[in-house]
Amino acid sequence: MRVLERLVVAVEKPLKEAVWDCRMCGQCILHSTGLSCPMRCPKNLRNGPCGGVRANGNCEVYPDKRCVWVEAWEGSRRMPVFKDHIEHLQKPVDWQLQGTSSWINLVSGRDHEAPKGWEGHARS
Amino acid sequence: MPGPSRLAELLRDGRFVVTAELTSTNSADPEATWRLAEVLRGSVDAVNCTDNTGAHVHMSSLAAAHLLVEKGIEPIMQLTVRDRNRLALQADLLGAAALGVRNIVLMSGDDVTVGDHPEARRIYDIDSMQLIEVAAGMRDRGTYLSGRTLDQAPSFFIGAVENPFAPPLEFRPLRLQKKVRAGADFIQTQLVFDVPLFARFMSMVGDLGLTDKVFIIPSIGIPRSARGARFMREKVPGLHVPDSLVDRLEKTPPARQSQEGIQIAVELLNAVRQIPGVAGVHLIGIKWEEGVVQVAEAAGLLPRPTLSPLATVGGSR
Structure with a gap:
């Protein structure tokens, strides 16, 4: 890893872990998910909740925790901008970016690269 | 090679369809699957083959679906993103197409922690929404997710699921819309017990204009006993x-509980049928194929329509 990236990660990781319980997927979509990190979902769902959410809004897998996507929906309603981005179809996770800086990937455009056969954006 | 999806033709023809879930087997003998499927022959339009349902291992949905194709019973192959990464999912989709499977239903899947291998690693390489888009890409653009071209594209009728009863309730119709945009042709819902809540969901879905774009098929559960209903209430994610349903069965003498279960299912079925946008019903007997047939009969859904030149499921070809 380049020195610059290591320095950025040294700032980004503790900050985002503290604020959003970030998992450093390297392709941040927090603004589309009401500032609730979807990688905290045990199923890593980036397009909405699964069908297993409990009646009280808690997670199927961790009964004592709020569903990440219940928080995402509520968070998105409170956002002054990007509110409807929760309706966007999110491309598959690029697992090669795990642990890298999403800030650098955003600036370089690396986090916008989708597999060649993915045309989800065309329809959404 | 089998023709196009009969289920798709019926739905596009405006028929009220009936599908059912086949109990998954744990036998290396294909007869085990065929015996159960034969019970459903002629009573439903297509049969769902589940993919490690409840996160318990069973024979693969791909194999079960192919066994049904062999017998002329139209399958709907369920596929979860829980147990396979994007390579395996695409490989199985293409293999299914080659084996004559036309209908697929793509979903997240119950978590491994509710199953018989709670210690297993869950995969979730891509999510159900993305898998719908991938399957649609294979069908419509003739490519894998990587962009590599298929020699022959599959002709899938793509299904997805939705749970209208799980929070966040206001987001559920929008999530359904995402699935339709990704490429879903039909939706099978979670079991409907709360009819007013389902009607509210359908009205929201209708407001989004989705009932013109996707066929929505609610699921009706057929409780066989008070114990079965309690199990569903407590164990199924x-x-x-509702407690009232469990109470109703508990107040019924054990010998008559299965008949009461049929009655409950028929009442629910007749109620959801009245809701605008409902294109059919999916019957889930929970290890009770005979119950499916009895409900279809009691609800006046038999005989199933014949769509010329294709025959009814199990009819002559």
């Missing part, structure tokens, strides 16, 4: 079984 995402299922919201």
